[in-house]
Structure formats: C-alpha cells, structure tokens
Amino acid sequence: MKLTNLLTSAAMALGLATTAMAADTKVGFVYVGPVGDGGWTYEHDQGRKAVVEEFGDAVETVYVENVPEGADAERVITQMALQGADLIFTTSFGYMDPTINVAKKFPKVKFEHATGYKQADNVSVYSARFYEGRAVQGHIAGQMTKTNTIGYIASFPIPEVIRGINSAYIHAKEVNPDIQFKIIWAYTWFDPAKEADAAKALIEQGADVILQHTDSTAPQAAAQAAGNVITFGQASDMSEYAPYPRVSSIIDDWAPYYVARTKAVMDGTWESVNTWHGIGDGMVGIGEISDAVPAEIKASALALKDKLADGSYHAFTGPLKKQDGSDWLADGETADDGTLAGMNFYVEGLDAEIPN
Amino acid sequence: MIKLEKRPMPSRTLSVATPLIAVAITMIAGGLLFSALGKNPFEAIRTIFWDPIFGEFAFYYRPQLLVKGAPLVLIAIGLSLGFKAGIWNIGAEGQYIIGSLCGAAVGLAFYPFDSFVVFPLMILAGALGGWAWAMIPALLKVKFGTNEILVSLMLVYVAEQLLASMSLGLLRNPEGHGFPGSRNFNDYPAGTSWINEAAGLHWGMVFAFIAVIFAYILLNRHILGFNIRLTGEAPRAARFSGVSPTRLILFCLGTSGALAGLAGLFEVSGPGGQVSIDFNVGYGFTAIIVAFLGRLHPVGILLAGLLMALTYIGGEIAQGNLGLPSAAIQVFQGMLLFFLLALDLLTNYRVRFAVKGAA
Numbered sequence: 149m150k151l152t153n154l155l156t157s158a159a160m161a162l163g164l165a166t167t168a169m170a171a172d173t174k175v176g177f178v179y180v181g182p183v184g185d186g187g188w189t190y191e192h193d194q195g196r197k198a199v200v201e202e203f204g205d206a207v208e209t210v211y212v213e214n215v216p217e218g219a220d221a222e223r224v225i226t227q228m229a230l231q232g233a234d235l236i237f238t239t240s241f242g243y244m245d246p247t248i249n250v251a252k253k254f255p256k257v258k259f260e261h262a263t264g265y266k267q268a269d270n271v272s273v274y275s276a277r278f279y280e281g282r283a284v285q286g287h288i289a290g291q292m293t294k295t296n297t298i299g300y301i302a303s304f305p306i307p308e309v310i311r312g313i314n315s316a317y318i319h320a321k322e323v324n325p326d327i328q329f330k331i332i333w334a335y336t337w338f339d340p341a342k343e344a345d346a347a348k349a350l351i352e353q354g355a356d357v358i359l360q361h362t363d364s365t366a367p368q369a370a371a372q373a374a375g376n377v378i379t380f381g382q383a384s385d386m387s388e389y390a391p392y393p394r395v396s397s398i399i400d401d402w403a404p405y406y407v408a409r410t411k412a413v414m415d416g417t418w419e420s421v422n423t424w425h426g427i428g429d430g431m432v433g434i435g436e437i438s439d440a441v442p443a444e445i446k447a448s449a450l451a452l453k454d455k456l457a458d459g460s461y462h463a464f465t466g467p468l469k470k471q472d473g474s475d476w477l478a479d480g481e482t483a484d485d486g487t488l489a490g491m492n493f494y495v496e497g498l499d500a501e502i503p504n
Numbered sequence: 505m506i507k508l509e510k511r512p513m514p515s516r517t518l519s520v521a522t523p524l525i526a527v528a529i530t531m532i533a534g535g536l537l538f539s540a541l542g543k544n545p546f547e548a549i550r551t552i553f554w555d556p557i558f559g560e561f562a563f564y565y566r567p568q569l570l571v572k573g574a575p576l577v578l579i580a581i582g583l584s585l586g587f588k589a590g591i592w593n594i595g596a597e598g599q600y601i602i603g604s605l606c607g608a609a610v611g612l613a614f615y616p617f618d619s620f621v622v623f624p625l626m627i628l629a630g631a632l633g634g635w636a637w638a639m640i641p642a643l644l645k646v647k648f649g650t651n652e653i654l655v656s657l658m659l660v661y662v663a664e665q666l667l668a669s670m671s672l673g674l675l676r677n678p679e680g681h682g683f684p685g686s687r688n689f690n691d692y693p694a695g696t697s698w699i700n701e702a703a704g705l706h707w708g709m710v711f712a713f714i715a716v717i718f719a720y721i722l723l724n725r726h727i728l729g730f731n732i733r734l735t736g737e738a739p740r741a742a743r744f745s746g747v748s749p750t751r752l753i754l755f756c757l758g759t760s761g762a763l764a765g766l767a768g769l770f771e772v773s774g775p776g777g778q779v780s781i782d783f784n785v786g787y788g789f790t791a792i793i794v795a796f797l798g799r800l801h802p803v804g805i806l807l808a809g810l811l812m813a814l815t816y817i818g819g820e821i822a823q824g825n826l827g828l829p830s831a832a833i834q835v836f837q838g839m840l841l842f843f844l845l846a847l848d849l850l851t852n853y854r855v856r857f858a859v860k861g862a863a
Contacts, residue, residue: 182831212823213823218775293715
C-alpha cells in the first residue's frame with residue numbers, strides 16, 4: 149500500500165467510514181461455529197451466499213461466526229439490529245431466548261430462529277426434517293453392514309437427535325432384523341478430536357458403519373484410516389471422503405428458504421411462520437450415493453427417498469412401539485409433528501438408554 | 505553482540521509501561537494482519553477500540569463492556585492472589601461452572617417463590633460451590649503434595665460434564681419440551697442478578713468493584729497480603745518468618761474459587777440467563793490473561809478486564825461490519841498476551857549492546 153493510499157484510508161476510517169454503501173435490505177446471520185466447519189455452519193453460510201447471488205447489490209449480508217450461545221449471542225444479535233439489519237437469521241438452538249429477547253426490543257426487525265420452538269410476531273422458527281434423511285441412511289446402513297453393528301455418534305440427547313437415531317434404527321431394522329446400534333454421546337456439535345475418539349471407540353466395538361450427528365469430518369477420517377468402515381456425510385456432503393468411506397450424506401440446504409424469506413422482507417409480505425421442511429421441499433438433500441453401494445440397494449434407497457419426498461410414506465409409520473414395550477403408533481398410523489418435535493423416547497428394539 | 509543482563513530490581517517504570525507498549529504493538533501487528541486480509545487496518549483498529557466506547561451505538565456497548573468485563577475482573581482478582589504467592593489455580597473455569605450450578609440450583613429450588621432472600625441465598629451458594637470445587641486441588645496439595653495446576657485444570661472437564669448432565673437432567677426446565685437447559689432467570693424476578701437490565705447493570709459488576717477494593721486493601725494494608733507477596737517473592741524468608749504455606753494455599757485457592765463461583769452465579773442468573781450445556785464460554789481461562797495483563801495488581805486487573813472486554817465486543821463489531829473472520833480476532837487477542845509476555849523480559853532484564861570480547 150502506498151503512503152498516500154494509507155493516509156487516505158486512515159482519513160476515511162477516522163471520519164467517513166460511517167457512510168457505508170447502503171443497500172435497501174440488510175440481512176444478518178449469527179453462526180455458532182466457524183464458516184469453514186464443513187458442516188452445519190458451512191451450509192448456513194452457503195444459504196447466505198445464495199441470498200447474495202440472488203439479489204446482488206439490493207441486499208447486504210453480514211455475519212458473525214463462532215458466537216457462543218447465551219449472553220454473547222444476545223449482544224451480537226442486538227448489534228446487528230442496531231446496525232440496521234432488516235432480517236436476522238440465528239442459526240443455532242441455543243440462540244432461542246436471546247433471539248426472543250432482542251426481538252422484543254426491535255419490533256420492526258424480522259427474526260428467524262433455526263431449530264427452536266419459541267415464536268413471536270416478528271420471530272419465525274424453521275427447521276428441517278432431517279429424520280427423513282436418517283431413514284434413507286438407515287436403509288442403506290442396514291444392508292451394508294457385515295457385522296450387523298452400526299455405530300452412532302450422537303451429540304446431545306435432545307428431541308432432534310433422538311428422532312434421528314429412531315428413524316435410522318427403524319429403517320435399518322426393516323431391512324436387517326439382526327441390526328444392533330451402538331450409540332456414543334459426544335456432548336458436542338463440533339469437536340474433531342472428540343468425534344474421532346468416538347468413531348474409533350465404535351469401530352473397536354465392531355461397528356462397520358458410522359453414522360454421525362456431529363458436524364466435523366473427523367469420523368470420516370477415522371473410518372478411512374480403519375479401512376473397512378463406511379460413513380455418511382452430515383449437514384454437508386463431505387464429498388472429499390467419497391466414494392469410500394463416505395457412501396452418501398444428509399445435506400442441509402437452507403438456500404431456498406433464505407432466499408424466499410429475504411424476498412418476503414423486500415416485498416413487505418414477511419409473516420411469522422413455523423416451517424419444518426423435508427426432502428420434498430428441498431431443505432433436506434440426500435448426497436449422491438456412491439458406487440461403493442450395490443446398485444439394487446441404491447435403487448431401493450432412492451425409491452424410499454422419493455416416497456418420503458412426495459409424502460406417500462412417513463418415516464414414522466406404525467406399527468411402532470416405544471422402547472418400554474408400550475404402544476406408540478397403530479398399524480398404518482403416522483406420528484404427529486407435536487410428538488416428533490418433543491421426542492424423548494427410543495423405539496422398541498434399541499438397546500441403549502437416553503442419558504438423563 | 506546483544507546481551508541480556510538481569511536487573512538487580514525489576515524496573516517499576518517498565519512494569520507499568522509494558523502493558524501499554526504491548527497494546528500499541530498489538531495494534532500495529534494486528535493492523536498488518538488485517539491489511540493482509542484485505543481490510544483497511546485503520547478502520548479495523550478503530551472499529552475494535554473506538555466504536556464500542558465512542559461510536560454511534562456506544563450507549564449500548566458501554567454497559568456491555570461491564571457485562572463482559574465483570575466476570576473477568578472478578579475471577580482475575582481471585583487468581584491474582586494465588587499467582588502472587590506462586591499458587592497456580594488454572595481451573596477457575598471449573599469453579600465458575602460449579603458456582604453457577606450451585607447458585608442456580610438454589611434459585612430454581614425456590615422457583616416461583618418471590619422473596620428478597622432468594623438472591624442472597626443464591627449468591628451464598630454460588631460462592632460456596634466455587635470455593636468447594638477449589639478446595640479439591642487445595643486439600644490434595646496440602647495433604648498429598650499434588651500439583652494444583654494439573655488437578656484444578658482436570659477438574660474443569662469434570663465440571664463441564666456435570667454441567668451437561670445438569671442441563672439435561674436435574675435442572676432442566678420442566679416446561680422446555682424436552683430440550684436441554686434450565687428455566688430462564690430473566691423470567692424470575694426474585695432470582696435475577698440484573699439490577700437494571702435496560703441499563704445493562706447487574707450485581708456482578710458491583711461485586712467486581714468491591715473485590716478490586718478489598719484486594720487492594722488486603723495486599724497493601726493487611727499482614728495476610730504481605731505474607732502472600734512475601735511467599736511469592738521470597739519463599740524461604742516467608743517460611744522463616746512463620747508464614748504457614750498450608751493456610752496460604754487454602755486461603756488463596758479458596759478465595760479464587762469463591763470469586764469464580766460468584767462470577768458464574770451472576771452470569772447464569774443475568775446475562776447468561778439459564779444453565780445450558782454450553783453455558784461456560786472460557787471466562788475462567790481468559791481471566792488468567794487478564795490477571796497477568798493487569799500485572800496482578802487490583803487496579804491493573806480492572807483496566808485489563810475492561811480492555812479484554814473491549815477486544816471481544818469490538819471484535820464482534822469488526823466481524824459484523826467489516827467481515828473479518830473470527831479467527832483473526834482470536835489471533836489479535838492472542839497477540840496481546842504474546843507481546844506482553846515478550847516485553848516482560850525487559851522488566852527483569854536489561855538489553856546491553858556489548859562489543860564482542862569486551863564483556
């Protein structure tokens with residue numbers, strides 16, 4: 149940088165920088181992890197980029213990454229609202245109360261909170277039916293395993309994660325009655341070291357398929373090192389581990405939703421809604437099933453995906469019993485969203501306990 | 505040839521000046537880092553250091569500086585007592601967690617009982633929780649001579665597991681739809697640490713100021729403070745003059761634990777709002793930096809805590825407004841400690857440019 153440039157920029161910084169380029173609409177994103185996590189936050193940031201691409205200069209997007217849940221989140225959200233954001237996406241469950249608190253103070257700003265349950269006039273909630281993707285995973289996993297043992301790296305014992313375990317188990321059991329699930333709770337969403345340890349422990353216990361509800365690629369690397377273990381990408385495609393060990397993936401695709409909601413704010417048609425989209429609406433994607441999977445398994449997995457997408461099949465369809473043997477869903481009955489949203493029990497057959 | 509020569513006495517001037525020089529060098533090195541990332545370095549530095557205090561939205565950020573700084577100061581004051589005496593409590597994060605859990609548990613047990621006694625009881629429980637957690641490394645050191653650095657640090661991870669278990673089990677909000685996390689203290693007036701939430705004032709700030717004053721008096725006017733300093737600077741002399749190392753260890757670890765526990769309690773019942781799995785965000789570790797940045801001096805710690813808070817808040821603004829990655833902000837904060845420690849050398853050593861052979 150030349151000295152004159154340096155001085156000009158210094159002068160700009162001291163005096164003029166407050167007159168930033170004013171786009172009509174400003175959209176803020178609060179991320180719990182780094183944008184380069186390769187999973188959860190990465191996909192939200194892809195959604196943000198889609199907004200930029202769609203609207204160009206008409207929309208300005210800002211984001212803050214690695215924001216701890218709690219007091220810091222409230223400050224970051226407030227800061228975005230103060231700086232003139234019209235729409236703010238808060239992309240982690242722990243931002244729920246902070247989002248609601250800030251929303252009370254800024255009634256004109258629209259908020260969108262991911263995976264929570266507290267709505268307000270200016271706060272929408274949105275989430276994806278990841279359990280539909282888990283069904284496809286379970287379907288493939290149950291047929292691919294030779295040891296009949298599937299390892300599952302779970303994050304936190306919350307309904308979202310329990311739903312995923314149940315869905316994967318039901319559909320693995322359907323194709324392989326001898327299937328067994330081994331579950332390790334990592335108590336983290338993103339911690340490569342812990343996730344790698346969990347994966348290794350599961351492999352040592354005989355698992356030759358690893359499913360993960362944590363966001364790093366560490367389990368993929370651990371499976372690759374073990375050699376004869378397959379995995380599925382989580383949150384993002386993780387295609388750098390394809391075709392083996394990663395044989396498919398669940399992809400969170402927030403882009404269509406983010407674009408639509410931004411459009412609604414620009415048009416003045418934004419309303420508080422509760423969105424729970426699945427494969428059919430494109431919020432949950434199934435990453436390409438690699439050639440490591442035999443053709444007939446691939447075909448039946450894709451058929452299952454299509455049935456989930458067009459609504460002709462629900463991932464939780466009776467007859468299903470709870471783990472304690474009590475009846476849950478009668479033959480042909482499907483689970484209602486309320487039960488699914490608060491799911492705190494395993495289905496029958498799972499040999500594990502939900503930590504409490 | 506450059507030589508380092510130990511000073512007979514640490515330089516007082518430099519001891520005060522090095523933190524300021526370190527901040528200045530951090531700004532320069534940070535500016536270079538930011539410009540390497542393609543950002544305007546002056547704007548970045550201004551956003552971090554100026555905007556939170558004097559910018560357009562300073563009315564909001566100023567109290568936030570206290571919110572962010574109060575737990576840092578409270579914990580660092582406690583740590584500094586031990587550090588002065590050569591007793592290294594590295595596990596304040598764990599004591600902070602346990603303090604928050606104990607205090608929150610008492611508050612939640614009373615919910616929704618509305619009385620002015622609830623909050624004082626929570627404060628007591630928070631302090632006791634932190635104290636008790638710190639007593640584990642203290643007693644092990646006194647009885648078996650274990651290393652308090654290792655024991656207190658390992659107990660952080662134990663505390664984190666307890667926190668996760670509590671937010672998923674015992675302290676979980678019964679009306680929380682099965683999601684982890686306790687009730688929110690902001691909805692429980694008798695159990696909140698906010699004095700005035702709109703103004704951003706809570707009791708943790710009051711206690712932080714009180715702690716600064718008490719620590720100052722203790723270190724400068726009280727025999728115990730003298731013994732602490734004596735033990736750190738001349739352990740043999742301290743023993744000869746009859747200072748009991750056992751009592752000192754128990755006192756220093758106990759006090760720092762209690763203060764960390766208090767910080768946790770004020771945070772959980774105010775700005776944090778609830779016991780949740782990721783409640784702790786590293787105040788206990790950052791406070792170690794604050795303690796050293798403040799030269800282990802109560803007033804220095806107060807200023808260092810506010811400076812640290814400023815880099816956090818300014819860093820967030822820089823992320824939001826300038827698109828700086830959060831990793832760059834973390835590097836920036838790391839530089840601060842790095843340069844401070846590097847410059848510390850000058851306090852204790854003199855640089856001599858000697859002609860070869862002449863020395």
